[in-house]
Amino acid sequence: MTTTQQNKTLYSAIETDQANILTEWIAEQKKMMSQYGQAKEQELTQQCQTFLQHFLAAIREGNLDNMQSPEWRATYAVLEDVATIRGEMGLSPSETATFVFSFKRPLFASLARMADGNAEALAAAVWEATTLLDRLGLYTTEVYTKIREGVIARQQEDMLELSTPVVTLAPGILALPLIGTLDSARTQVVMETLLQTIMETGSTIAIIDITGVPTVDTLVAQHLLKTVTAARLMGADCIISGIRPQIAQTIVHLGVELGDIATKATLAGAFKLALDRSGLSIVKTKPALQI
């Protein structure tokens, strides 16, 4: 059986039975996805109709072996839409791929009616249809994954912006409380924000507090060293504070050389050192009346 003949079998099976297939397909999907509520029924019908229409056109025109050909573009576009909508609704990957895979049962039923007892022809047609739909289904999952990855990337970016505040503790003393894991991208942002703020405020001392950093490995230590060195080149001193006992142990075990960087166990200790270095002090006075 040649490709064109297969095209024809598949095409005429769907073409003649179009209305039946559509109804069965929609029923199938509703059965499998209970939470795709009543309100969305209109949308679902719409999606199925458009898909079927483009799918038919693609089979009639297109090459079944090469799905990269332009005839398939419209079909892919429909799948992209469906995956985008379902991905943003927070449906699972299986629920998204169901859109394509639930099409199999009504399609095969229709093919069986067409074959009319010719087992060999039916097997060939079913195989052809399965290959097609599997590829479309995989594509749907691919798009779905991309959508979700986009969401994750956006959230990461938000986190990055939120998590690097530089605060002024006293005139000329800055603090940078770091929370969360330090990777290269984040360190870059941290470094740039810190250096920019140093320049804007003319601060001579910056305290980098790593109380909220869960682990310090060689990479994180190297990032910290880079930040401290860059600040020193600009003429500001850095103090690293908030080093927990476990982290101190890790740093020594890893053989990380912190050089002559001042380190303190607590932010309070670092603040005291910073005050000493800038010739400031905190004095005890009569407590102010609080109303």
Added chain:
Amino acid sequence: MERIPILRMGDYLLVTIQVDMHDRLAMALQDDLTARIAKTGAQGVLIDISSLEIVDSFIGRIISNISGMSRILDAHTVIVGMQPAVAITLVELGLTLPGVLTALDVEKGMALLRRLVDVPEEGDDEDNAEF
């Protein structure tokens, strides 16, 4: 050939780099500065690089060299006003300039030089740090 002017202010020499440094200019500055230190017996050198926006490994090394040379000639060198981008670039290039003194701006740089050189001041520089 264009040269970077070196200003003398008492015991200090003042260099402000306001053009993009190219290699020949940097070499010329190195020559001029060492000659001036030797001639004037200056004890402090202040190099303002706040207008310098592009730096490469060569310029970075020249800065480091100038600092080392002036130290041998018994003068302290302070580099002031390095831009954040320049600092990041130097660190990424692995040029951490050990032993080079730095300050945020000219004022803080001069204060640092005075402390280092410790010349008797006319008019005390009082530190009015308010908190």
